[in-house]
Amino acid sequence: MALCKVLLATLLQLASCIGQPELQQWLYSKDGLDLSKPDSESVADKEAPILTACGVSLDDLKQLRSVLYSTSFLDFSKQEMKDQLLDLSKQHIDPEILKHMYTNLYDRSSVDLPKSVAKSSSLELMKAYAQPDQVKELYAVLYSSTPVNLPKKDAQVKAVELAKAGADPIALKNSYAGARGTQDQRLETASDSAVSIATLQMQFLQISAIKKAGRLASLAMLKFLLHLPAAWACSYVEIPWQDHGHPSYLISRTMELANVFNSTMYTVDAVPRSEEDKFGYIAPMNIFHIPPTGLPVKVAFEGMNEAGLTISAQAFSESVYEQAEPGTTGLNAVDVVPALLANCSTADAAIEFLESVRVVAPTLPGSSPEGNGLHWAIADSSGRSIIVEYIQGKRVVLENHPRVMTNDPDIKWHWKNLNAHVQLSPTYPLQNDFLQVQTEDDVGAVPRPVGHGWNLYGIPGDSSSPSRFVRLFYLRGYGMKANPPKSFEDAVVLGTALLNNVFIPFGSVAADPRSPGDGPELTDYGVLKSPQERVMLMRGYRNSQWRKIDLKRVDFSQAKSWLLEDGTLGIKDVTCSAGTCKPSEPGHVPIQV
Numbered sequence: 001m002a003l004c005k006v007l008l009a010t011l012l013q014l015a016s017c018i019g020q021p022e023l024q025q026w027l028y029s030k031d032g033l034d035l036s037k038p039d040s041e042s043v044a045d046k047e048a049p050i051l052t053a054c055g056v057s058l059d060d061l062k063q064l065r066s067v068l069y070s071t072s073f074l075d076f077s078k079q080e081m082k083d084q085l086l087d088l089s090k091q092h093i094d095p096e097i098l099k100h101m102y103t104n105l106y107d108r109s110s111v112d113l114p115k116s117v118a119k120s121s122s123l124e125l126m127k128a129y130a131q132p133d134q135v136k137e138l139y140a141v142l143y144s145s146t147p148v149n150l151p152k153k154d155a156q157v158k159a160v161e162l163a164k165a166g167a168d169p170i171a172l173k174n175s176y177a178g179a180r181g182t183q184d185q186r187l188e189t190a191s192d193s194a195v196s197i198a199t200l201q202m203q204f205l206q207i208s209a210i211k212k213a214g215r216l217a218s219l220a221m222l223k224f225l226l227h228l229p230a231a232w233a234c235s236y237v238e239i240p241w242q243d244h245g246h247p248s249y250l251i252s253r254t255m256e257l258a259n260v261f262n263s264t265m266y267t268v269d270a271v272p273r274s275e276e277d278k279f280g281y282i283a284p285m286n287i288f289h290i291p292p293t294g295l296p297v298k299v300a301f302e303g304m305n306e307a308g309l310t311i312s313a314q315a316f317s318e319s320v321y322e323q324a325e326p327g328t329t330g331l332n333a334v335d336v337v338p339a340l341l342a343n344c345s346t347a348d349a350a351i352e353f354l355e356s357v358r359v360v361a362p363t364l365p366g367s368s369p370e371g372n373g374l375h376w377a378i379a380d381s382s383g384r385s386i387i388v389e390y391i392q393g394k395r396v397v398l399e400n401h402p403r404v405m406t407n408d409p410d411i412k413w414h415w416k417n418l419n420a421h422v423q424l425s426p427t428y429p430l431q432n433d434f435l436q437v438q439t440e441d442d443v444g445a446v447p448r449p450v451g452h453g454w455n456l457y458g459i460p461g462d463s464s465s466p467s468r469f470v471r472l473f474y475l476r477g478y479g480m481k482a483n484p485p486k487s488f489e490d491a492v493v494l495g496t497a498l499l500n501n502v503f504i505p506f507g508s509v510a511a512d513p514r515s516p517g518d519g520p521e522l523t524d525y526g527v528l529k530s531p532q533e534r535v536m537l538m539r540g541y542r543n544s545q546w547r548k549i550d551l552k553r554v555d556f557s558q559a560k561s562w563l564l565e566d567g568t569l570g571i572k573d574v575t576c577s578a579g580t581c582k583p584s585e586p587g588h589v590p591i592q593v
Helices: 002-010 020-028 043-053 060-071 078-090 095-106 115-127 132-143 152-166 169-178 183-196 219-225 335-343 347-355 411-421 466-484 486-503
Strands: 236-241 246-255 265-271 281-290 294-302 302-305 310-315 331-333 358-360 374-379 386-390 396-401 524-530 535-540 547-550 562-565
Touching: 020 236, 060 095, 078 115, 095 115, 095 236, 095 310, 115 152, 152 183, 169 183, 236 466, 236 486, 246 310, 246 374, 246 411, 246 486, 265 335, 265 547, 281 335, 294 335, 302 335, 310 335, 310 535, 331 335, 335 347, 335 358, 335 374, 347 396, 466 486, 486 524
Parallel strands: 331 358
Antiparallel strands: 236 246, 246 524, 265 281, 265 562, 281 294, 281 302, 302 310, 310 374, 374 386, 386 396, 524 535, 535 547
């Protein structure tokens, strides 16, 4: 509610919007919300413009009222209904989903909560953006004899608790089955795992001024982006190979978004086609729980669609975005990735799309856009690769001939900076042999290279953006000179090696104390993707085993979600693969890897 009031005061002057008088009258009406009207400024006078600014229509209010007040559904008293309706409508709670949630909680064949508990839990779960079937399935896992087998009341309480946290039922079941210890210990382990790899659905609040192709920026996201860490490190490099005489590219990318507000989680989602979205796409999703409410926000900084268009968004704090003038359509910078993936098949189409909108920065009074910037590497199945940046309020599109991108400064600075490292060489350093002289005792001839690696002497090894750019450019070039990739598999080997070289161990890159919510940097996940093959490979921080999604085989008529990690380290035990081996010693518990 506070956010809506801020937006009302700073973003939009909607007090005289068409439809607002009718909404205000309904708020007064006994057939509507029946708000009191004292002699002073009334509640309805205050609430009507706020509701309008939050994108709440009269139909929205009527539908939600019918669910809250109906004897067939939640059956609140009139005062309870009035207390809940305004706040729920501002969060755009779907009445049909609310009915489904309540039915699952109250139905004897489902969670079977007492009516009063089902009513209150329904509202709590909806405000946490839980899904109706999610709590039902969690309860089934907890209450059934296989695997958890909790007493009914305990299962009911735990199911609601886990659903609020966004826990995935399948992950809960699988993790519990593989856990060790007492029932309580196993359940605690499984619960933590299920929440950490949760599949959360975000319902975005509508702001008409920045709506495009169904992409809506949420109020929570506007607030969140103000506190985004100013320096999160992402790396991008392309590896070419020849596929039957045709050039193909493997795109290698890391995501290093600090553990923002100690709440960042990940899933990999298949976003389906729809009436508004031309293409389905696969996107690793960053999921943030934004304080103080813990509201979950799901964001895509990376992805590839079924046409082979790929996009990687990376931090670029120097961004100065466009202004959405009257008569133009604004697009929140954080919505660029899903908007392009859903609507474009080529780099040219992506450029045309961006020309049709104004990419804007989310700001609130007293805030600074510093640290909120993004720039984008866009590639398509033809092999074209471009970079899009917004500098001094203007869109800059450049052909990405080096096929590398990291973060600040701007991309042209990085290109020039490659000139500062021309001393690097792909060959063993023998050029100074003519200077060699023999010395006494056991020193031998000097100067001479002692051991290998001196050809890379001076290559920057830190995790800063310029250093990662230089390493990726030169190491890729030297690797390809020695052993040019001849297949997708060869490219994966080189791509993996390059990502390993810019991998950031947790804690090695310090948090910025000036950025609220910032945490120590780490490589959250890595991606390898081929626009030509329509294949994406992903791995997480704890589990380095690649997980493959073949977009050619994905049914994009419906939404899907995969776990980025499964709670294991992905280590394969081959002890007994070469023949018989000794049994485990009595009392020995194998390490779970």
